[in-house]
Amino acid sequence: MPRQYFIASPHEILPMLRIAKEALTFDDVLLIPAHSTVLPDTADLTTQLTKTIRLNIPMLSAAMDTVTESGLAIALAQEGGIGFIHKNMSIERQAEEVSQVKRHESGVVVDPQTVTPTTTLREVKALTERNGFAGYPVVTDDNELVGIITGRDVRFVTDLERLVSAVMTPKDRLVTVREGEAREVVLQKMHEKRVEKALVVDGGFHLLGMITVKDFQKAERKPNACKDEHGRLRVGSAVGAGAGNEERVDALVAAGVDVLLIDSSHGHSEGVLQRIRETRAKYPDLQIIGGNVATGAGAKALAEAGVSAVKVGIGPGSICTTRIVTGVGVPQITAISDAVAALEGIGAGNGDEIGWNGRHFIAVAHPYVKQRRTAFAQRILNIAQQCAFRFDFDLSITKLTLAGAFYMSTQLHCHGLHAVAHTQHRHTGLEHIFRRARAVVLGGAFRATGRMMPFGLNSRICASVTSHAQSSQ
Missing domain, CATH: 3.10.580.10 (CBS-domain)
Known part of the structure; x- marks a missing residue:
């Protein structure tokens, strides 16, 4: 039996929609240049992650199992940033990953x-x-x-x-x-x-x-390293909000973790807030980051629960599927702005990965960073080599493997396509891929093999997909 496709009419969709407000993400904004007396190599990039943790470069790595383990956390801390060990492993192994970072350089x-x-x-x-x-x-x-x-x-x-x-x-x-x-x-x-x-x-x-x-020699080679008061490299680690994470928190604290990330795709939920309250009550001096949230109300709730910093962003990453699968999120600049306004001076951290066009990023999602002729870019590339996975990036689009998390060959996968759209900037090969996909337009999004596709692709591609869907019925 041939597959049936249904295209929703705009008259059916519009009554269900209500525009809350105009919102912006990073690709919507450019900085206006002005006169400057500052040279790039004299710029001060230091910033506070929390009240007691200062970073020499504003760079964190994502707590993902294809990104951060001890190798990347060490490399990143040596350059002045900090890595967050992922939680998709046993309690014992995660604690050992933290210990490896703390032992690597000890003063x-x-x-x-x-x-x-x-x-x-x-x-x-x-x-x-x-x-x-x-x-x-x-x-x-x-x-x-x-x-x-x-x-x-x-x-x-x-x-x-x-x-x-x-x-x-x-x-x-x-x-x-x-x-x-x-x-x-x-x-x-x-x-x-x-x-x-x-x-x-x-x-x-x-x-x-x-x-x-x-350790003296390491300190001389890496003078900007992010270290604690004992001369050890700093490291963060992630835990979930569900039952049973109490033991994981205890093990990470015993291993010497500097900052704990209580991590969830929906940080403005009671389970996350309760986990923060319980952890804060047990460890009053521990640095705790909570997230992810995308509204001022969510940021304020995390702060009131006792976090040291707020992680802002639901699905802004180039390979993140949260917005695609759930249809939930807020463009990142607006999400950050709303969080900062709600917190009124309390620091907020920009969570998750942000685009890959070379203008801005905080977390490391994969080792593909556009090379620029600067020492800072080379440092980032060196750090990227410590990621917890091998990668193969083929610009011909006939083959794409990033972090083992998605792929694209003859089949269409939403998160793989989303990554190509970001890194390739709508490479001409995309149109060919879309023409081969059995997809339809539904509520402004693409649906293929039961999964949602990214918003915002141009009407010409949209038309080619629609025409293919109609012709294949």
Whole structure:
């Protein structure tokens, strides 16, 4: 039986429509140029994410499973931004992803992993394989420092049942410093002894922390890195609003997460608000971002529930299907403006991805960034290589694979087509693809294979789709 198509009449649609107000998105707006005395490389891009977290570049990565895990979060934090680890994994793995970021660069490790004199070398080897580093301070039961064991101490040892006390570097040969000692003094001591680790102790020789030369070197290479008060890279992580997320929140806080994103496609819902209230009550000093919302009322509700920042935007991303599937959303500039007006001076964060025309973006959705001859663009491209997926971007439109989330070959997929429309700027190949699609016009949107297509394509393409649908009946 041939497939039936139904085209709604404008007379049937118009009585159901009510225009709330004029709304704008980024592609609707241009900045008027004026006289400037500021050179691009002298511009200050620092901004506040929350009251206590400052970013050196205004760039966040989306908490998506095809975008942000520890690799991208580390690369982004080293450049001055921050990454949000996605939640589509086990609690244990998500907490470990956060820990990997926090351990990558430590300044002073305030709570270093330690071993005792009676620990076996087999146990040390297991710790090294699990943690990815081989140096461990050796302490007694009351945390008194008695030595250190490193990879150099055990490199040629074959008997793994030997005790740490037999091969460790003893107390009298350690390089130790007092808490708060100047960086230059610490480096000088490490250079004199030709060691890569210095241990921070108090007057009773109890271990307080550890400093590594690698962390000093990383800090010199990446002076704009986004770090906490202990010199560790900052990282965010996302959780849902549903039941059972209490354990996930607890695990992330224990892992050292700097900012928690309570994430939902509809942030102005009671489940999200209640999750924020409960988390704020349990962790009064934790930085919490809530979202996503697209109205002033939604932003105000999140602020009253206790968030540190509001994530604004429902479906503005180039590959996001929320608006397409649900028909819900507000153009992004208007959504941000309404949120800021409602909050009256309380900071609001611009959530999700914003277009890909090179003028503006906050979150990283995929590694395709239009190359421009600036150092900042190159830094972004370097960061993009750390994304949690491989990609293949074929401009011929015969093949398109982005993040493994959508594809287009002989079939038409709404989110794939939406991405092509954004990145290709209505490439001529689109018309050919639309002519091949069995689609109809319904309420101003395209429907194909039971899924909604993006709004706003030109009437010529619309006409070609309509004519094809009529001819195929």
